[in-house]
Amino acid sequence: MSVPRWIRSYAGPAVVSVLLIGAVVGGVQLRSGEDAAKASGCRADPAAIRAIRAEPILTQTPRLARLDDPVEGLTCGTPSSFGSVSRRLTAPPTGTDVAEFYAGLAGRTGWKPFEYSNYLYSATKETGGCPWWFLLRAEGDAYQLRVMYQPAGVPATDCAWATTEPIFLQATIPVGR
Template structure:
């Protein structure tokens, strides 16, 4: 894995929902020695995520950095299973309340459903059309920057979703 980040309770719940809610059985996904397995992103999923308005549009005056893509199929108990993630930094976006409203409106218009209010600027989920769910988080970081993070289940961890 090329990047380490903070995993929120919302991501843990979404990840467990991916495996237990019709996206393959968790036992199927982790049977055998998963740490020895190659891990691959699902190219169709990554391509679809890269087209999502929440990842391609910014509040007025903001600037987007390049998308960073990470994927890991390791699972270290008692933590959540690792997921694929697209991460994009946004600078110059303004106050957190304005950023939250911008992404809430944009996400709602493109089919995302908001999670309850957590410690992030904005959290939402969206079905990927295969009984799996993508998870969106807009995180506030030091210096007034934000990170847009969309997590998904890597190809090797979702045997019944492909």
């Protein structure tokens, strides 16, 4: 038995329309990232940011490489909340050389490598609560270094990456803007 053509043509748009109307009538409210941060109490942690900015993995480079200025970010809400400090590394060495440099440096400065990383290199550092997580990935002709931390005001039980490598998200709210 064949479904009439008019049903196939209009069923999808009708379902989407019903869902949108239901969301509006039902009071579902989409919030901007800043509104979600305010509502949840999630905020940047200045002490963690200062400590992360001083970490050798964000201050030292392989020979002939250069780091751009640090960029701080904050993501609050579902599925997890995290703060981050990132730096862009421009370097002539290959990805393998860069990964080896940061693996050695991380090992000497208290970071524990994540064995099954989806990135060039990934490691955690215990902080007494939710660990910091360092991610190194290739980004075009450069590399992105990022340390993620748990923001202030987020419950200790909301440590999404305590055992599972976080996803390198680009959508973060710049801190201090």
